Amino acid sequence: MDLETDLVVIGGGMAGLIAGTIAAEAGLDTILLRKGQSATAYSSGAIDVIGYLPEASEPIISPEEGLFALSRLYPLHPYNVLGYDKRIEFEKVMENIVGRTKDTVTWLKAHLDGTIAPLMGDFESNMHPITILGTTKPTCLIQKTMHNGDVQDREDSVLLFVGIMGYADFNPSTAAKTYLEDRMAAAGPPRKVGHCIIQVMPFGKPYNVSSIELARHLDHEGSIENLAEQLKEHIEQIGATHVAFPPVLGLQDALKNKEKLEELTGTTVFELLGFPPSIPGQRLQRALETIFTKAGGKMLLGHEATSYLKVDDNLKSITAASPRREIKIDAKAFVLATGKYIGGGIAGDETGLRETVFDLKPVTGDYHSAMEIVPSRFTSRLSISPTGQPIQSCGLSVDPRFRPVDEDGLEWAKNLFAAGAVLAGYNYSVEKSGLGVAATSGYSAAKNAIEFIKEVA
Ligand SMILES: Cc1cc2nc3c(=O)[nH]c(=O)nc-3n(C[C@H](O)[C@H](O)[C@H](O)COP(=O)(O)OP(=O)(O)OC[C@H]3O[C@@H](n4cnc5c(N)ncnc54)[C@H](O)[C@@H]3O)c2cc1C
Known part of the structure; x- marks a missing residue:
C-alpha cells in the first residue's frame, strides 16, 4: 500500500505531536507514526522549560533568566538553535529564543485547555510543585490538578499527605517528614504537616494496587464521595487545610475529581508529581494526541519507520511497518521526533551509538562523534550526580533550521527536520528541560518544514 502526503512525522511524543498539530493546523496533509x-507518557506531566543550570544547586527563578544563562554557557544548546536563523547581534538572537519559547508555552497552554490535561503557569516564573518524595521542583507549567494553592503562603495552613493502602509507590510519612524539614529550613508555612492512609479498592483488594487501577477507579461515579467520607475524619484530626494525593486522581476526569473532593472536604486538594508509570504523563500524551487528530492529523499507531528512499539530497519516502502491513509514504517533508533511548530514536551497543531510522551520526554533548564510543563510557558511576549522565546529552547535531547534519556539517537531506530528545547538546534530567526542549523544537521544526514546503511549491 502506498500513501502520499505533505508531511510525515516520525514519533508521537511531545515533539512529534506538537510538530504534527502545527502542520495540520497550517493546512498540511500530515501523517504521524x-x-x-x-518518554512523554512516562514523564511527571509537568512541562519543564529550564529549572537548573548544570552543577548549580539553586533553581532558576524564571525560564527567561535560564535561557539567557544557557545561551552564554552552551551556545549549541537546542534552545539556542531557536535564535539562529536571524543571527545578527546577541540581543536579537535572545529575542528570538525567548520569543519562540514563550510562543510555544502560550500555544501549549491554549491548546491543552479543555482537554484531560489542562495546564497552568506561565513563562514569567517557574512554579514549585511538590513531588511524591516531599521535595519541590522548579517547572514552567503544571497540570491544574497539581496546583497546591496557598499552602506555602498561608500562615495557618496545615498539609495532610494521603497514602493509599496497598499502593507501594507512595509513602506519605516519608514525604511528610521531608517536606516539613524543607519548610522549616525555609522558615515558611505550613508549620504543621500530617499523613494518613486510606483504603481505595479498585478490584475489592487492598494490596498490589497500581496507579492506573486507582485512576480508573476514581473516574467511576461514587468513588470520590467514598474517598471524601474517609478523608473527613483525618482532615478533622489535624485540622488540614490542604490535602496532597499521589498522582492518581483520574485518567479522564482528574480535574473534576479534584474539584469535587475540594467541595466535599472544604480543603485544597492536589496531586503530587510522581515517577513512572505516571498517570499525569499518560493524560498529557492522550491530550496531545487529541489536539493532533482534532487539527486533522492522521495517526498510525503501532507503525515503525523501518526504511527510506533518498534521491540526491531529498528524502522521498519512508516505509512504515506494523505486524500486519507495510506502507510506503511519499512526502514533501519529514520530521524526525523519535526521542532518545526510551522512545527508541537513539540506540547503543558494543560498537557505539546510532540513530535508528536513517542511520544518522550521533554526537556527544560536546559535539564529538559518538558513533564508535561504547555507551558504558558515557555513563557516570554515580547514578545521581550534578552533571548528570553524559549519555543523556548525546544525539543529533542540527543546522539552524533543525535539519540533522552529517560529519561535514551539511544537512543530510534538505527536507528532513528533527526535534525533541533525539537532539544532542542538552541534559534534561539535570537541567529540567525535557518537555520544554521537545515542545519548542517540535514547534520550530514544524514551522521550518512548512516554510520549506512553501519554498519548493
Ligand atoms: C521518567 C521520566 C520522567 C520525566 N519527567 C519529566 C518532567 O517531569 N518534565 C519534563 O519536562 N520532562 C520530563 N522528562 C523528559 C521528557 O519526558 C522527554 O524529554 C520528552 O518526553 C521527549 O519527548 P520526545 O517527543 O522528544 O520523545 P518521546 O516522548 O520519547 O517520543 C518518541 C516517539 O518516537 C516513537 N518512535 C521511535 N522510533 C520510531 C520509529 N522508528 N518509527 C515510529 N515511531 C518511532 C516512539 O514510539 C515515541 O512515540 C522525563 C523523562 C523520563 C524518562
Missing part, C-alpha cells in the same frame, strides 16, 4: 510508548 508512533511505534510504541514515548
